Amino acid sequence: MTFQAASREALAAVELTLLGVLESEGAAAGTLGAELFAVVGLLDREVGLRRTLADSSTDPVARAGLVRELLGGKVGDSTLQVVSAAVTARWSGPRELVDGLESLATSALLVRAERDGRLDAVEDELFRLGRIIADQTDLEQVLSDRGAAREGKLSLIHGLVDAKVDPATATLVENLVGQPRGRGVVAGLEALAAEAAKRRERSVAHVISATTLSAEQQDRLAATLQRIYARPIALHLEIDPDLGGGMVVKVGDEVIDGSTNGRLDALRRRFAG
Structure with missing residues (x-):
């Protein structure tokens, strides 16, 4: 806002x-x-x-x-x-x-x-739910449809979150879906996750990786990003095998593309120039 x-x-x-x-x-x-x-x-x-x-x-x-x-x-x-x-x-x-x-x-x-010591969990749940909905185009369209009945949309979202997430997450999501006030569901969930991270005085790094990162790899990446940006960084992880290898990291408006496809695209642009 x-x-x-x-x-x-x-x-x-x-x-x-x-x-x-x-x-x-x-x-x-x-x-x-x-x-x-x-x-x-x-x-x-x-x-x-x-x-x-x-x-x-x-x-x-x-x-x-x-x-x-x-x-x-x-x-x-x-x-x-x-x-x-x-x-x-x-x-x-x-x-x-x-x-x-x-x-x-x-x-x-x-x-x-x-x-309750659950702020990390709430942040992660909001982010993951946003990724789940983003990956299901039909679901995202229904939840974002201003003409769709509020009760129907809430029923759908309850099926995703009821008894599966923290009560704070459930209330935040229910408000977003039931009272969108012009916001898209996915963008709204990302904004809420960012608010949770901000409350912990951390920035959010959206990390798309070709493969699952181990706990040790995540710790090293977070430490590296903290040195770069001079502040604590929260990792939000997403797996995309289509990257071909490596990862893409987005912090704010800055994108660090270390994926195989990204490097190949950079080489193509270099030789084309």
């Missing part, structure tokens, strides 16, 4: 509220995340309501009061506190208020995974 300056400041302030709630009140991060996603869905559907709650020309106390009137008894006190803090902040526009709440929901679920 890209936020304008005012919204970045608002999000940073409300994130402090979120973390404070999770620490001081012992709030269940999973429940808080799921309820915040539900609020995102409500504001996404109700254009007038999100405009009212994001209108910085009105009394912020009144906006917080409206939130408590609408959501009181329907969500937990911790969720009310976070949403109230969000609507009293100054956002660049109604859409960025909703984006901010979605970002906060994601953060709450990643905090849950982190506390």
Whole structure:
């Protein structure tokens, strides 16, 4: 998500509220995340309501009061506190208020995974699920079809994730599929995996290898990339025998092509020139 300056400041302030709630009140991060996603869905559907709650020309106390009137008894006190803090902040526009709440929901679920010692697993599950869907074109088309019934898409995704992944992963994926908000499923999963990596203060290296890398090879590759980029690197691994050998590594916008096919293509371009 890209936020304008005012919204970045608002999000940073409300994130402090979120973390404070999770620490001081012992709030269940999973429940808080799921309820915040539900609020995102409500504001996404109700254009007038999100405009009212994001209108910085009105009394912020009144906006917080409206939130408590609408959501009181329907969500937990911790969720009310976070949403109230969000609507009293100054956002660049109604859409960025909703984006901010979605970002906060994601953060709450990643905090849950982190506390459970499962952040690595959640990151890996999100990445692998993205690769599985990317490799099944028909499934990706159905899940990305804006005209397809939400219930049908959720049923498909439940078949892939239910009882197979961490609860935080399941909630993140369900929100992405059920409330895509203009995002493709595969791109959305990659973005969520990157958020999990960012929470661990690591960059993500997407590695496509012709063969499976041993644990020792993975450790050496991660150490090499860390020296190159001067920061910890998380490896997301994918196998593609069509490379012919070697591997391709993508970190951000930079691609390191050490595959057999890549080297052959480079030689062809050299001799053609």
